[in-house]
Amino acid sequence: MEHYFLASAKWTIPKGGLFLWVQLPDNVPIQVISKEALSHNILIFGGSGFFPDKQGYPAMRLTFANSPQDIEQGISVLGKLLKRSLYKEFQSQERYSKAS
Numbered sequence: 001m002e003h004y005f006l007a008s009a010k011w012t013i014p015k016g017g018l019f020l021w022v023q024l025p026d027n028v029p030i031q032v033i034s035k036e037a038l039s040h041n042i043l044i045f046g047g048s049g050f051f052p053d054k055q056g057y058p059a060m061r062l063t064f065a066n067s068p069q070d071i072e073q074g075i076s077v078l079g080k081l082l083k084r085s086l087y088k089e090f091q092s093q094e095r096y097s098k099a100s
Contacts, residue, residue, distance in 0.1 A: 004079030006086065018065045024058040029085055031056060036081050042074045 001011060001022075011022040024030065030046040037044050047059030064071055 001075055001079075004075050006079075006082055009082070014064075018063050019061050020064060022060050022062060024060070024082070025086070026058055027086065028058045028082060029056070030058050030060060033078075033081050033085060034060070037078060040077050040081075042077055044078070 001009070005011075005022070006025065006028075008025045009022055012020050014020050030048070034044050034046050045061040047057030047061075048055050050059075050061065051057050066074070
């Protein structure tokens with residue numbers, strides 16, 4: 001994940017089980033990322049599912065119960081989606097700054 005994800009993303013290193021938790025920057029639209037990931041056959045569970053009082057909570061639970069190749073491919077796609085969403089956010093803020 002350190003090769004694909006945002007430098008500001010933080011994750012747990014599990015000692016057992018089938019899942020790990022990824023904390024993302026506050027400006028990551030996790031609902032959008034979740035929908036885009038699903039269009040690539042990647043199912044993620046957004047943080048709001050675990051913290052119902054925090055809609056849009058920028059975190060996700062990932063499983064590592066797949067083959068190493070599938071995991072690598074999924075993490076690569078998620079990394080691209082995350083970076084693209086932040087780039088769009090940056091462009092939007094830049095346009096807003098120029099208009100002001």
